[in-house]
Amino acid sequence: MIAIKNLYKKFGKLTVLENLNLNINKSGIYAVLGPNGSGKTTLIKCMLGMVIPNKGELLFQEKSILNKYQYRKDINYLPQIANFPSNLTVIELIKMVKNLRAKESNEQELIDLFGLNNFLNKKLGNLSGGTKQKVNLVLTFMFDSDLIILDEPTTGLDPIALIHLKKCINQEKEKGKTILITTHIMSFVDEIADEIIFLLDGKIYFKGSVQSLKERTQKQDLNKAIAHLISE
Incomplete structure (x- = not known):
């Protein structure tokens, strides 16, 4: 699915990625x-x-x-910040994204799941951060793609929406999809990954199961295991 070899990126004098190597050959939640x-x-972003x-x-x-774009049709991406045009309504945004992407979509199922029917004709600029994030999730999951990248997907979600998010992620996993998630919420990682x-200093410092990390660090609390890993 994904193969990264000796990836190197520098911004000015700052080296951000240094000969990074990563292989993901099977579906699952990473x-x-x-x-x-x-x-x-x-x-x-690379x-x-x-x-x-x-x-x-x-x-x-x-x-x-590298320097290609066609592959992006097989990736669904949820950005960390749901920064939408404030003058559009929710339904106008959904229709616009559908027109930009020539794929079948299941937006109504997701609109029902996240309880957005009463917000469809409201302008995005008038919505709360949590509601915008629900719209963000609808846009991400409404297309069928092989790779799903979620950047801080839990931001602003209430407990019920968080349950629905986990359901969406696990359903995609069951379909054989690969899901990459960045988050600072270790309880979420512990439950779902x-x-x-x-990553540490631009390199892959550890790759493995949650349990193998706990065994390596001899810490059953994932927060403490991650802290121990950084201090090694």
């Missing part, structure tokens, strides 16, 4: 973790074609994606 400045965002690396190879479905990909 939590991409690391402290601020570890390279998580840059890695995701995968999306939003940042061009200085060196290295990046393959998706066994094909190089199959594997952790931990």
Whole structure:
């Protein structure tokens, strides 16, 4: 699915990714973790074609994606900040995104799931942050794609919406999809992730199951396990 070889990215004098190597060959839920400045965002943006690396190879479905764009139709992406045009209504935004992407969509099922029917004709600029995030989730999950990238998906969600988010993620996993998640909520990772990909100083410092990380650090609390990993 994903093969990254010797990926190197530098911004000015700051090296953000340094000869990073990563292979994801099977479907599942992967939590991409690391402290601020570890390279998580840059890695995701390289995968999306939003940042061009200085060196290295990046393959998706066994094909190089550097300086290409067609592969993006097989990726669903949820940005960390739901920054939508404030003058559009929710339904206008959904229709606009549908027109931009020539794929079947199941937006009504997701609108019902996240309780957005009463908000469809409201302008996005008048919505709360949590409601905008629900719209963000509808836009992300309404298309069928092989790879789903979720950047801080739990932001602003109430407990019920969080349950629905977990349901969506697990349903996509059951369909054989690959889901990458960046988050700072370790309880969410502990509950849902199959594997952790931990970045430190622009390199993969750990890749493995949640349980294997706990065994390595001898910490059953994931927050403490991550803290121990950073201090090693």
